[in-house]
Amino acid sequence: MKIIFFVSCHFLFCLLFGLSILGLSTPVFGQSGVKVLAYNIHHANPPSIPDSIDLPAIAKVIKNSGADLVALQEVDVYTQRSGSGLHQAKMLAEMTGMYFYFERSISFQGGEYGNAILSRFPIEEKEKLQLSSAENTEPRAMLVVLVTLPDGEKLKFASTHLDFSSNTNAANQARDITAYFEKETLPLIMAGDFNAVIGSEAIDQLDRHFTRTCQEDCPPTIPVIDPKKAIDFIFYRPDTEISVKDHRVIHETYASDHLPVIATLVW
Known part of the structure; x- marks a missing residue:
């Protein structure tokens, strides 16, 4: 009976059972790394071809990166310029085989324009934080989701896009973000276009938390041809549990006006 049970058991169970007998530790997903991509997609408009939309080019970048979690900015949903029937976040999720969450930052051309998250893991909870905006500036927001990694680790992941028109406004939005996460106890990764450089008030505020x-x-992310400034970043906490295996910029110069940033984080 024991032999029959061993042969007929589920392969994964047998593997883990065998490892435990041998005294070996079972594999942990977080130890092999979670790949995170920050990508301002410029509503899928290649800068070299004005008034065009090439969503497959964005999907190709995402798929080739191997990312598990993706923070997207400047995403169009049912807008005139991108197509009144095109939900870019939903279509990218279908093209990449991922789950998605989109929320508008503003209404635009009969549709919506904002941030999105793509996740290889099911999205269990989702929330939008409206960031403070000075009068006559474009409203900005942050999206936050809860996912569970295959090893059971729960993780918060956020996508945001700060204001470019005012350093003071961007700094205030950074303070909104740190206040929002002040009492968060779960591991957290946040990525996006922060429209601020290292040493600015906004990045200093985030660096403190x-x-x-x-x-x-940090390698520069804009412009895509001969880039000069790094304004797209990935943040995480706590650094006592998470470490960086690698960080790099993907030098893809056609699909968007920002270079995507990818990092592998390990537990």
């Missing part, structure tokens, strides 16, 4: 996947040597 989170750790960046790159430090002073």
Whole structure:
């Protein structure tokens, strides 16, 4: 009976059972790494081809990156310029085989324009934080989701896009974010286009509460041709549980006006 049971058991159970007998630790997903992508997609408009939309090019970048979690900015949903029938976040999720969450930051051209999250893991909870905006500036927001990794680790993941028109406004929005996460106890990863450079008030505010996947040597992300500034970042906490395996910029110069940033985080 014992032999029959062993042969007929589920392969994964047998593997884990065998490892335990041998005294080996079972594999943990977080130890092999979670890949995170920050990507301002410029509503899928290739800068070299004005008034065009090439969503498959964005999907290709995402798929080729191997990302598990993706923070997207400048996403169009049912807008005139991108197509009144096109939900870019939903279509990207279908093209990449991922789950998605989109919320508008503003109404635009008969549709919506804002941030999105793509996740290889089911999205269990989702929330939008409206960020403070000075009068006559474009409203900005942050999206937050809860996912569970295959090893059972729960994780909060956020996508945001700060204001570019005012350093003061961006700093205030950074304070909104740190206040929102002040009492958060779960591991957290946040990615996006922060429209601010290292040493600015906004990034200094975030640096006091989170750790960046790159430090002073962050490779630049804009413009895509001969980039000069790093304004797209990935933050995480706590640094006592999470560490950075690698951080790099993907030098894809056609699909968007920002270079995507990818980092692998391990537990």
